[in-house]
Amino acid sequence: MGEKILLIEDDQKLGVQIVDHLTKAGFDLIWWTEGERILPGVSPSFALLVLDLMLPGVWGMDILKHLRTYSDVPVLILSARNATTDRVRAFKLGADDYMTKPFWPEELVERVRARLRRPTVQKTGPVKFGHLQLDVASRLASVRGKSVCLTRVEFDLLAALARRAGEAVTRRWLVDSVLDPDKEGTERTLDVHVSHLRKKLGIDNLIETVWGIGYRLRTGARS
Numbered sequence: 544m545g546e547k548i549l550l551i552e553d554d555q556k557l558g559v560q561i562v563d564h565l566t567k568a569g570f571d572l573i574w575w576t577e578g579e580r581i582l583p584g585v586s587p588s589f590a591l592l593v594l595d596l597m598l599p600g601v602w603g604m605d606i607l608k609h610l611r612t613y614s615d616v617p618v619l620i621l622s623a624r625n626a627t628t629d630r631v632r633a634f635k636l637g638a639d640d641y642m643t644k645p646f647w648p649e650e651l652v653e654r655v656r657a658r659l660r661r662p663t664v665q666k667t668g669p670v671k672f673g674h675l676q677l678d679v680a681s682r683l684a685s686v687r688g689k690s691v692c693l694t695r696v697e698f699d700l701l702a703a704l705a706r707r708a709g710e711a712v713t714r715r716w717l718v719d720s721v722l723d724p725d726k727e728g729t730e731r732t733l734d735v736h737v738s739h740l741r742k743k744l745g746i747d748n749l750i751e752t753v754w755g756i757g758y759r760l761r762t763g764a765r766s
Contacts, residue, residue, distance in 0.1 A: 546590040546659055547571045551606070552621065553598050557644075561593070564648040565655065577601070589616065590659055593651075596622040596629070604636060611637040617658050621646075627719060634720035639706055657710060670705065672760065674746055677705055686744055696721060697740045700733075701760075704750065709762035711753040 548565060552558040553576045562572045573589065577599055592610070596603030607618055617639045622629065625643040633641055640654055669678040676685045679702055684691045693701065699721045704712060714730040722733060737758060741750055751759045 547573065547588065548591045548593060548655065549589040550574045550593045551577075551598065551603075552593070552595045553577065554595070560648055561651065564652055568652045568656070570655065591655060592616055592618045593655070594618055594620055596620060596624060596633075604632060607633065607636045607638060619651075619654060619658060621651075631719050634703075634716075660709070672705065672708065672749065672762075675744060675749060677701065684744075686746060691743050693740070693743060696736050697743065700736055700740060701744075704758060704760040708760045711756045711759045714757040717757060 548570050550558065550561055550565075550572060552561065552574070555576070558574055558576065562574050565572050594603050594606060598606075603620070603622070607620075610616070610618065618637065619640040619642065620633050620638045621642050621644060623644040630641050639658060642651060642654065669676050669683075671677075674687045676688075678684075682698055684693055684698065684701060700717065703717060703720045714733055718730055718733050722729075722736075737750060744750075749761055751761055753759050
């Protein structure tokens with residue numbers, strides 16, 4: 544049996560479809576139709592949470608916010624809500640991915656696979672990418688053992704790329720996840736922050752430009 548995934552989705556028809564596709568893809572599915580069961584502080588034994596936002600009795604954002612007080616398990620949001628404000632809030636609360644309904648189940652399967660292939664940046668300890676060490680809990684970054692002073696945006700940008708290491712991450716996703724949409728939420732501003740971050744890290748090609756898409760943190764640099 545493959546890695547265990549928890550699905551919280553109240554739509555019966557959609558839930559059956561998701562369970563069917565992910566099970567056929569080799570994953571071990573647990574399906575809940577309500578979210579209250581996770582609120583008391585369930586110690587997750589699953590590798591990924593697929594979470595609907597519009598649930599009976601509880602708002603999915605509240606589940607995500609609560610979960611992040613004690614767990615770094617990756618979370619993929621499913622929602623019919625496609626407003627930028629909802630996406631920004633979800634990412635700031637700790638979501639790792641966000642898919643809007645309707646969607647192709649085959650795309651969901653591939654996103655789940657991609658998420659589980661990537662290293663999880665934990666709040667409880669540092670992760671290394673070659674000469675770079677990143678500690679999310681302490682908000683510290685170091686290169687070759689020497690601390691690197693990063694601004695709030697630079698650190699959040701680096702952490703966002705690390706959470707999706709090896710993946711081509713769009714500029715739009717990074718803007719929504721990292722920048723304040725009311726003050727600095729432009730792709731041009733993002734490019735400036737990436738340029739400053741690269742200079743401070745001083746590691747050649749750690750943050751690659753994926754032309755026409757965005758940026759990627761090289762997993763080949765991970766040690």
